Amino acid sequence: MNFNRSLFAFADIQEAFERALNSDKGVRITCKSRGAAVSLRSRFNYWRTLNRKDNAITYDPNHVMHGRSIYDRLVLRIGPKGGLTEATLFIEPRTIEDLDIEEIT
16 A cells, blocks of 8 residues: 655544554554554554654664654454454553563562
């Protein structure tokens, strides 16, 4: 899929990412179809790629943000196929609660 390479073409994506970052549990975007949700998720991931490239230019190689995106903190997922949320894109923070961690004794 080819997307416009201009950062300005992704103002909607950046705004949605910002809303997700500022939310405790993230956001959800309901699309017209599962295919539309998959396409939208691709735009979000492409924006992160552009943002990383821009940050590689903006920040010094020793800076923590060099080649990284603040939006890497977020997980993009689509509801299960055939379910009520199959056309919904969820943008949620990565948390330790998602991991099944147990101490080794």
